[in-house]
Amino acid sequence: MALFSAPPSPLGDLLQTITFAAEKHIHQRRKNALKTPYINHPLGVAHILWFEAGVEDIATLQGAILHDTVEDTDTTFEELERHFGAEVTRIVKECTDDKHLPKMERKRLQIENAPHKSDKAKLVKMADKIYNLRDLQKEAPEGWTRERVEEYFVWAKKVTDGCKGVNGRLEAILAGIYAKGP
Numbered sequence: 725m726a727l728f729s730a731p732p733s734p735l736g737d738l739l740q741t742i743t744f745a746a747e748k749h750i751h752q753r754r755k756n757a758l759k760t761p762y763i764n765h766p767l768g769v770a771h772i773l774w775f776e777a778g779v780e781d782i783a784t785l786q787g788a789i790l791h792d793t794v795e796d797t798d799t800t801f802e803e804l805e806r807h808f809g810a811e812v813t814r815i816v817k818e819c820t821d822d823k824h825l826p827k828m829e830r831k832r833l834q835i836e837n838a839p840h841k842s843d844k845a846k847l848v849k850m851a852d853k854i855y856n857l858r859d860l861q862k863e864a865p866e867g868w869t870r871e872r873v874e875e876y877f878v879w880a881k882k883v884t885d886g887c888k889g890v891n892g893r894l895e896a897i898l899a900g901i902y903a904k905g906p
């Protein structure tokens with residue numbers, strides 16, 4: 725409960741965003757052996773953007789923190805709009821797969837749609853893939869074969885190739901990851 729009215733600030737906006745995402749992902753775990761809390765992933769994506777890519781735009785960082793809330797929890801775009809406004813909601817929308825579609829179709833659409841996304845959504849998409857690829861280099865999710873990991877690398881490259889032109893640092897990190905491989 726707020727005891728006083730905090731002044732508007734990007735730091736406050738970020739805290740609200742982190743708290744919202746943490747509550748939404750509360751029951752979700754990563755697919756690793758330790759079953760890490762899922763919130764580590766969206767926070768890690770925002771961390772890559774700020775600390776490795778030099779991204780200072782708050783809406784982009786908020787989009788990163790919220791990027792899996794609609795896809796993976798009961799969160800709606802209306803709810804995001806109400807709490808965080810139109811720009812943040814648009815970024816999340818651009819990063820959200822339609823879960824009603826078959827998986828193969830979703831994967832195909834990510835490749836096809838990547839080049840047409842906004843610059844801010846491209847930043848989130850690239851950082852999302854960096855986080856997941858690094859996870860795969862450390863440890864495959866439970867039940868994943870070597871082949872499935874390799875296929876993820878091939879597919880992720882096709883998606884991130886379509887995101888080129890907005891951040892050289894992210895592109896360099898991705899090039900290093902693909903050169904090393906799984």
Ligand SMILES: Nc1nc2c(ncn2[C@@H]2O[C@H](COP(=O)(O)OP(=O)(O)O)[C@@H](OP(=O)(O)OP(=O)(O)O)[C@H]2O)c(=O)[nH]1
Pocket residue numbers: 753754755756765792795827852853856857859860864865876
């Ligand atoms: N590497 C890895 N990924 C994990 C882990 N736990 C959960 N994930 C999530 O799994 C997704 C990648 O697995 P897939 O089999 O391709 O997708 P699926 O979730 O639709 O089954 C990613 O979703 P996403 O972030 O929405 O991204 P993407 O599906 O668009 O790549 C990733 O965040 C983990 O321990 N390691």
Ligand SMILES: [Mn+2]
Pocket residue numbers: 765791792852
């Ligand atoms: Mn993600």
